[in-house]
Amino acid sequence: MSPASASLSWDVHVAPSEPLSASDLAPGEKARFWSPISATLISGERDAVLVDALLTVGQAQNLIEWIDAHGKNLTAVYITHGHGDHWFGLGTVLERFPKARALALPTVIEQMRVRETPEFFESFWMPRFDGKLPRERVFPEPVEGHTIDLEGHGLVVVELGHTDTDQTSCLHAPAVGLVVAGDGAYNDVHLYLAESDPQRRRDWIGALDTIESLHPHTVIAGHQRAGRHDGPEIIEETRQYIRDFDRIAETTNTAQDLYNQVLALHPGRINPDALWISAQAVTTSRASR
Numbered sequence: 001m002s003p004a005s006a007s008l009s010w011d012v013h014v015a016p017s018e019p020l021s022a023s024d025l026a027p028g029e030k031a032r033f034w035s036p037i038s039a040t041l042i043s044g045e046r047d048a049v050l051v052d053a054l055l056t057v058g059q060a061q062n063l064i065e066w067i068d069a070h071g072k073n074l075t076a077v078y079i080t081h082g083h084g085d086h087w088f089g090l091g092t093v094l095e096r097f098p099k100a101r102a103l104a105l106p107t108v109i110e111q112m113r114v115r116e117t118p119e120f121f122e123s124f125w126m127p128r129f130d131g132k133l134p135r136e137r138v139f140p141e142p143v144e145g146h147t148i149d150l151e152g153h154g155l156v157v158v159e160l161g162h163t164d165t166d167q168t169s170c171l172h173a174p175a176v177g178l179v180v181a182g183d184g185a186y187n188d189v190h191l192y193l194a195e196s197d198p199q200r201r202r203d204w205i206g207a208l209d210t211i212e213s214l215h216p217h218t219v220i221a222g223h224q225r226a227g228r229h230d231g232p233e234i235i236e237e238t239r240q241y242i243r244d245f246d247r248i249a250e251t252t253n254t255a256q257d258l259y260n261q262v263l264a265l266h267p268g269r270i271n272p273d274a275l276w277i278s279a280q281a282v283t284t285s286r287a288s289r
């Protein structure tokens with residue numbers, strides 16, 4: 001390891017909400033969108049590490065231009081979790097930066113292979129993003145140990161368990177008090193709780209406690225309103241949303257009631273559709289318990 005460079009900096013790119021072709025609209029909504037997705041570049045003097053690689057080819061191309069503008073040598077791309085909206089753009093990014101190593105936890109790669117099967121790609125992703133997705137999906141390789149070197153600074157992989165899906169992680173840069181949270185934290189966007197049950201909601205709150213225990217000055221959410229402050233206050237905001245959803249889910253019987261009551265407490269967040277999908281999934285799975 002060479003001596004650590006003076007310091008690290010970071011920058012966040014947010015791909016705006018992408019329109020979806022879908023018929024089942026959330027109550028009161030006129031169109032359907034995918035939540036805005038973030039990618040983060042952590043830079044030293046010469047080198048840089050990208051965290052997450054976005055979803056569509058167009059988003060990945062915009063991301064490449066943005067990375068280019070920073071004038072750094074991209075050495076690694078770290079993928080925080082297995083949901084396709086954070087790594088389907090990886091192949092496009094690696095075409096431009098072929099020397100960068102794509103890395104993820106082995107458990108995350110397992111999630112990618114088991115959950116994002118070719119069948120699921122065709123039945124779920126293709127109809128929603130018709131013609132916008134890469135044909136070939138490129139998988140990351142297992143990260144060795146839990147550290148990625150960036151000019152002598154360690155970027156530490158922290159396992160978070162279940163957040164908005166199973167086997168998630170964040171990347172911690174202790175030298176600058178930065179946590180790139182993946183979907184462990186959301187910033188002014190409705191949470192995706194469709195994969196949750198009471199236990200998994202407790203797990204997600206535990207994951208937020210883990211992030212908080214790192215005492216970050218900056219917390220970058222995988223889904224965020226562009227330009228909103230990336231501060232540690234989003235840890236508690238995310239916890240509060242989960243607590244509200246959890247409490248209301250236990251006392252309502254229909255997706256519509258759950259949706260209405262959570263929305264009344266969190267009216268300003270982007271993409272109520274994510275709440276509608278969560279409310280439907282949770283009430284359906286409870287009905288079959």
Ligand SMILES: [Zn+2]
Nearest residue numbers: 083085183222
């Ligand atoms: Zn996501």
